[in-house]
Every structure is written in structure tokens, then in C-alpha cells.
Amino acid sequence: MFKKLIAESTAKSPWLFHINAGSCNGCDIELVSVLTPRYDAERLGFKLAGSPRHADIVVVTGPVTAQSLPRVLRAISQVPEPRCIVTMGSCPQSGNVFRGSYSVVGPLSKYVHVDVDVAGCAPKPQAVIDGLALATKILKEKREAK
Amino acid sequence: MDLPFVKEAVKQLFSKSSCAMYPAVPSEAAPHYRGRIVYHPELCINCGMCERVCSGNAITRKVEKVEEGDKITMTFNLGSCTFCATCADFCSRHAIEFTGDYHMVATKEEDLLVSGTFIKKPPVKKPAPPKPAAAPAAAPAAGGAPAPAAPAAPVKPRDDGKPVNDPSKCVYCTLCARKCPAGALEVDRAAKTWTLDEDKCVGCGTCAEACPKKCILI
Numbered sequence: 001m002f003k004k005l006i007a008e009s010t011a012k013s014p015w016l017f018h019i020n021a022g023s024c025n026g027c028d029i030e031l032v033s034v035l036t037p038r039y040d041a042e043r044l045g046f047k048l049a050g051s052p053r054h055a056d057i058v059v060v061t062g063p064v065t066a067q068s069l070p071r072v073l074r075a076i077s078q079v080p081e082p083r084c085i086v087t088m089g090s091c092p093q094s095g096n097v098f099r100g101s102y103s104v105v106g107p108l109s110k111y112v113h114v115d116v117d118v119a120g121c122a123p124k125p126q127a128v129i130d131g132l133a134l135a136t137k138i139l140k141e142k143r144e145a146k
Numbered sequence: 147m148d149l150p151f152v153k154e155a156v157k158q159l160f161s162k163s164s165c166a167m168y169p170a171v172p173s174e175a176a177p178h179y180r181g182r183i184v185y186h187p188e189l190c191i192n193c194g195m196c197e198r199v200c201s202g203n204a205i206t207r208k209v210e211k212v213e214e215g216d217k218i219t220m221t222f223n224l225g226s227c228t229f230c231a232t233c234a235d236f237c238s239r240h241a242i243e244f245t246g247d248y249h250m251v252a253t254k255e256e257d258l259l260v261s262g263t264f265i266k267k268p269p270v271k272k273p274a275p276p277k278p279a280a281a282p283a284a285a286p287a288a289g290g291a292p293a294p295a296a297p298a299a300p301v302k303p304r305d306d307g308k309p310v311n312d313p314s315k316c317v318y319c320t321l322c323a324r325k326c327p328a329g330a331l332e333v334d335r336a337a338k339t340w341t342l343d344e345d346k347c348v349g350c351g352t353c354a355e356a357c358p359k360k361c362i363l364i
Contacts, residue, residue, distance in 0.1 A: 038164065040165045119258050134251055
């Protein structure tokens with residue numbers, strides 16, 4: 001019964017972990033603005049976690065640079081299963097304008113399975129909320145399948 | 147005992163929330179917001195300018211030969227787009243439009259592709275392009291030694307540094323006329339004519355640089 005209670009409450013409050021994989025900071029600021037009182041994603045249960053071990057949803061911004069890749073993979077591997085990986089902005093999906101640079105080793109989907117793509121450069125906070133809502137749904141399906 | 151903030155606290159309890167309440171209350175993007183791309187294939191003339199100016203390599207063009215002509219498929223990858231709208235600015239036919247739709251959330255990469263297809267018919271061949279009018283003026287300037295090229299033969303660059311157009315490649319997109327700093331070019335898309343005012347032309351080569359089909363020789 002106690003486990004059921006935990007499962008129900010974690011499904012309603014997925015915690016986010018944000019990884020900056022060489023982003024220009026545009027998407028990072030949009031993600032932070034999602035958590036401000038204006039858009040207030042915390043009223044929907046989303047909370048920015050300080051450690052990947054506490055997180056359910058990983059939000060990756062940036063084109064995945066050579067320096068950041070081992071750190072990104074290490075942080076993602078520390079997130080407990082089931083987890084949901086959300087790419088934010090065009091960069092982690094394709095490299096965007098940084099494509100072809102000597103230091104860009106993306107896209108992220110080459111290394112890990114990406115569940116949700118939020119397009120935009122940078123995406124609007126509303127689009128980010130939509131993406132996180134979709135990620136929550138996918139996370140619920142993954143938990144039920146487990 | 148003084149409680150200075152009680153009044154403010156009670157007021158805030160009953161006041162309206164400053165939150166946008168987004169999923170419950172739908173929100174429109176600001177005017178001129180650059181969101182999802184809408185491509186109008188019926189307006190496109192396949193000049194290729196958008197593909198050339200795209201900084202994120204988000205635009206791909208596929209040309210297939212079919213019976214009626216060339217089947218052209220333009221694909222815009224929103225997962226690679228910077229939404230800078232340079233393609234829309236450079237499009238001489240206004241075939242690319244940026245809408246206020248910002249709901250670009252997908253679980254598969256294919257969902258972020260916007261594409262359109264049209265069939266481009268080969269141009270109707272005209273017997274004589276309006277070239278002979280310019281030929282007598284050019285011949286004395288070049289010393290009379292090389293005869294002016296016949297209109298039907300493959301177009302050769304001229305000796306006097308002035309541009310010459312290859313009508314078999316030209317799509318009459320008017321980009322050269324727009325870029326010409328001297329206003330020496332006149333392009334009529336409807337009549338498919340390309341005329342050069344030789345007195346005005348300075349031979350700078352801007353038209354040849356601007357030409358997306360590389361059909362202007364200089």
C-alpha cells in the first residue's frame with residue numbers, strides 16, 4: 001500500500017534534471033522561465049532537481065560538444081529507470097547552426113534514446129510545458145510497462 | 147503588537163493569480179512570432195535560394211524526373227531550423243511563411259518535417275531570344291574580330307565584361323534585377339524575357355553572384 005502511494009505521487013510530480021550540453025543559454029533561460037511564477041510548472045508537479053539521482057525527466061539543451069559528451073552520458077546513466085529524455089531546442093536534435101564544428105559530436109540521438117523533441121530556437125515556455133506534459137505521459141506508460 | 151503585512155497577505159489571498167495558467171488557458175504567440183514553417187509549393191519556382199541561405203542546413207531539395215517535367219520536393223526540418231526567417235526574406239515568390247504555431251513537440255523526428263511537392267514543367271522554347279538588338283553594339287566594341295554568338299548555340303561569356311544570360315537555365319526569378327546596383331537589368335517573369343541595358347551596366351558581376359541557377363555568365 002505504501003509502495004502504491006509512492007507510485008501515485010511520483011507519477012504526479014516528475015522531477016526534472018537539466019543538462020547543458022554546450023548550449024548558447026537561450027534554451028536554458030526559457031527552461032528557467034517555465035519554472036518562474038509566470039508559467040509556474042511547479043503547479044503541475046515539475047520540480048528542478050539538483051541531482052540526476054533524484055530526477056525522472058532529463059532535459060538536454062545544446063548541441064552536445066566533445067567536452068560535454070562524457071558528462072552528459074554519465075549524468076543520464078545516473079538517472080534511475082524508468083526515465084524520459086527530452087531534447088529542448090534544435091541543437092540536440094541536429095546541431096543547428098553549430099553543425100559541422102570540430103567540437104560538436106551530436107546529435108544526442110546517436111548516443112541515447114530520445115523520447116521527446118521540443119523544436120524551436122528557443123522554444124516558447126508554453127511549448128516546453130507541452131513537451132514536459134508529453135514526457136510525463138510517456139513516463140507513466142514506461143512505469144506501467146515495467 | 148504590530149502586524150504590518152496582514153492586510154497585504156489577505157489581499158493577495160483573494161487577488162487574481164499572476165500565473166498564465168497555460169495548459170488550461172490557451173495562449174497565442176506574439177504578432178510576427180516565427181513558429182512552424184508553412185511552405186506553399188504552388189508559388190515556388192525552384193530557384194534554390196532558400197537552401198543556399200539556410201544557416202542550419204534545415205532545407206533539402208529533391209528533384210525527380212517525371213513525365214511532365216521535374217518533380218521537386220522541398221523539405222524543411224524544424225528540428226534543425228533556427229527560425230531566423232532568412233529563407234522567407236530571400237524567397238522572391240513568398241513561398242515560405244512563418245506562422246505563430248509554436249506547438250512543435252514530437253516523439254519522432256519525422257513529425258518535425260514540413261514538406262511540399264510540385265511539378266515544374268520545362269520552359270516553352272522560343273525561336274529567338276531578344277539578343278540581336280544588343281549584338282551590333284557589342285561587335286564594334288570587341289574590335290570586330292569575334293563574331294557575336296548565335297542565339298541558338300550554347301551561351302558563351304562576352305568579351306566586354308557584361309553579363310549574358312543562358313535562357314535554357316534561367317527561371318526568371320528576378321533576383322539579378324533586384325541585386326543590380328545600376329538598375330540595368332529588366333526581367334519579366336510572365337513573358338520570360340531577360341533584357342540588359344548596356345549603357346547602364348557597370349559589369350560588376352553582382353547579378354551573376356546573386357543568380358541561384360548560375361545562368362548568368364560574365
